[in-house]
Every structure is written in structure tokens, then in C-alpha cells.
Amino acid sequence: xxxxxxxxxxxxxxxxxxxxxxxxxxxxxxxxxxxxxxxxxxxxxxxxxxxxxxxxxxxxxxxxxxxxxxxxxxxxxxxxxxxxxxxxxxxxxxxxxxxxxxxxxxxxxxxxxxxxxxxxxxxxxxxxxxxxxxxxxxxxxxxxxxxxxxxxxxxxxxxxxxxxxxxxxxxxxxxxxxxxxxxxxxxxxxxxxxxxxxxxxxxxxxxxxxxxxxxxxxxxxxxxxxxxxxxxxxxxxxxxxxxxxxxxxxxxxxxxxxxxxxxxxxxxxxxxxxxxxxxxxxxxxxxxxxxxxxxxxxxxxxxxxxx
Numbered sequence: 002x003x004x005x006x007x008x009x010x011x012x013x014x015x016x017x018x019x020x021x022x023x024x025x026x027x028x029x030x031x032x033x034x035x036x037x038x039x040x041x042x043x044x045x046x047x048x049x050x051x052x053x054x055x056x057x058x059x060x061x062x063x064x065x066x067x068x069x070x071x072x073x074x075x076x077x078x079x080x081x082x083x084x085x086x087x088x089x090x091x092x093x094x095x096x097x098x099x100x101x102x103x104x105x106x107x108x109x110x111x112x113x114x115x116x117x118x119x120x121x122x123x124x125x126x127x128x129x130x131x132x133x134x135x136x137x138x139x140x141x142x143x144x145x146x147x148x149x150x151x152x153x154x155x156x157x158x159x160x161x162x163x164x165x166x167x168x169x170x171x172x173x174x175x176x177x178x179x180x181x182x183x184x185x186x187x188x189x190x191x192x193x194x195x196x197x198x199x200x201x202x203x204x205x206x207x208x209x210x211x212x213x214x215x216x217x218x219x220x221x222x223x224x225x226x227x228x229x230x231x232x233x234x235x236x237x238x239x240x241x242x243x244x245x246x247x248x249x250x251x252x253x254x255x256x257x258x259x260x261x262x263x264x265x266x267x268x269x270x271x272x273x274x275x276x277x278x279x280x281x282x283x284x285x286x287x288x289x290x291x292x293x294x295x296x297x298x299x300x301x302x303x304x305x306x307x308x
Contacts, residue, residue, distance in 0.1 A: 037196055044219060045211060
């Protein structure tokens with residue numbers, strides 16, 4: 002058993018689209034998959050900075066429990082739609098925005114007159130529908146940046162204008178976080194963890210930026226508690242301290258394997274020695290187009306590399 006707790010490595014990032022990505026972290030010390038996975042999930046969902054509308058005012062509506070002539074939705078429906086507007090805010094102070102629309106048609110978030118401090122991420126979000134061609138709608142909104150959840154009581158106490166309707170606000174730009182733990186191995190170490198985290202955001206921040214912010218927050222929290230105590234650590238198992246020169250980063254094409262074996266590995270998304278050593282012998286046998294001769298060749302090559 003090793004005396005040192007090795008640091009993990011971010012093996013790869015699978016970007017599904019602009020708002021969703023999966024992060025593969027391995028190898029992890031035994032049991033650390035859940036330790037890190039749960040911490041990451043909680044921080045991602047609660048502590049990443051975002052922006053939200055915290056108060057609004059509709060011309061002609063004195064409170065939320067009323068209707069507006071010529072507008073299909075009542076104020077409560079409009080309030081719910083406003084809460085679904087996703088924003089980027091580049092100011093630490095509250096920012097006031099205005100929406101004006103005249104004539105029959107759909108009123109969307111794209112109709113908001115933004116400033117240099119605010120950007121609307123989902124301009125297609127419907128706010129209300131005007132049925133009367135002579136009707137005009139004017140809505141004033143207050144945008145704030147923050148973290149986590151802000152209750153309606155806090156929003157009300159911070160209102161810039163007393164005649165505005167306060168709303169509770171969810172600042173977090175991260176919509177969903179899922180994680181799972183799988184087993185992995187490096188050399189003779191067979192009881193290691195592999196952490197797979199999938200992050201989905203609202204588009205106001207990239208999944209990678211959200212992931213890195215969460216990691217930085219955790220580092221700051223634990224560093225503040227560690228005092229002057231230092232625990233010896235080491236690079237991820239199988240990696241040199243200079244990760245760029247590590248044999249684990251060697252591309253499969255440079256191992257001088259036969260073309261058939263190399264192509265079989267690459268076709269199964271195994272592109273480096275690191276990808277190769279994380280698989281068990283049984284995993285290799287189950288690869289598509291990978292036979293017994295290829296397995297023997299790979300084992301001989303890894304023995305040559307002393308991995």
C-alpha cells in the first residue's frame with residue numbers, strides 16, 4: 002500500500018455541446034470518488050456566481066395579483082416568465098433595464114434594452130403576449146449578480162424602488178450535475194476510483210469554467226482550514242512530476258505496435274498510454290476488433306516500458 006495520497010488528473014473532457022460537458026477524473030485514491038464527487042456537486046449547484054432579476058415593475062400594475070388589459074397573461078404568469086430569463090451581469094451593483102413593446106404580438110427577453118453591463122442569454126424566452134394592437138407594455142427590471150438562492154424577503158428588503166415587485170432569485174448558472182464512480186487501475190494498484198462528472202449550465206457560463214470555479218472554491222475553503230500543515234503529495238499514479246514528459250502521455254502511434262493493434266486501440270478511443278493502462282485485461286479483451294494477439298503485443302510493450 003502506498004504511503005502517499007496521489008493527486009488526481011483530469012483525464013479528459015467530453016463536450017456534448019456548448020452547455021454540457023463530462024469530466025473524467027482519474028486515478029483517485031480509494032474512496033475519494035465519492036468524497037470529491039459530492040463536494041463538486043454541492044459547490045457547482047450552490048456557489049457558482051450568476052445573475053438574476055430580483056425585482057420588476059409593469060406600467061399599470063400595482064401588485065402581482067392583477068391583470069393587464071390587452072395582455073393575455075396576468076402578472077403572476079409574467080413574473081414566472083421573467084424568472085426564467087437567463088443573464089450575464091458584469092457589474093457588482095444592481096443594474097436597471099427596461100422593456101418597451103407596442104402592438105399585438107409576443108414579448109420576449111430579446112426586447113429588453115440591455116446595457117454594457119448585462120447580456121441576455123436566452124432572448125427567445127417568452128414574457129407575455131399582447132392581444133390588443135393598440136396596447137403597449139413597459140416593464141422595468143433590476144438585475145443583480147450573486148450566488149445560490151435569494152429569498153423574496155431579501156429581494157424585497159434590497160429593492161431600489163418601493164413600488165417594484167420583488168421576486169426570489171436563483172443565481173446559479175448550473176442547471177444539473179450528475180456524477181458516478183467507476184473502478185480503475187494503474188499498474189499494480191487495482192483499487193483506485195474514476196470520477197465521472199457531467200455538468201449542464203444555462204449558457205451564461207461554460208461547463209469547464211463552472212467546473213474550474215468549483216475546484217478553486219474548494220481549494221480556498223480547505224486551504225483556510227489547513228493552517229501551516231503540509232501533507233506530502235505526488236502526481237497521479239503512473240505520471241511523472243513533469244506531466245508533459247510522462248510516458249503516460251505518449252500517443253499510441255509512437256509505441257511501434259503493429260498497424261492492426263494500433264488501429265484497434267485508436268478506433269476504441271484509446272489514444273495514449275494513459276488511456277491504455279486504465280483498462281483491465283478483461284476490458285481490453287472486450288474491445289471491438291481487439292484479439293488475443295493484440296493483447297499479448299500490448300502486454301509485451303507495457304512490460305518494455307516498465308508500466
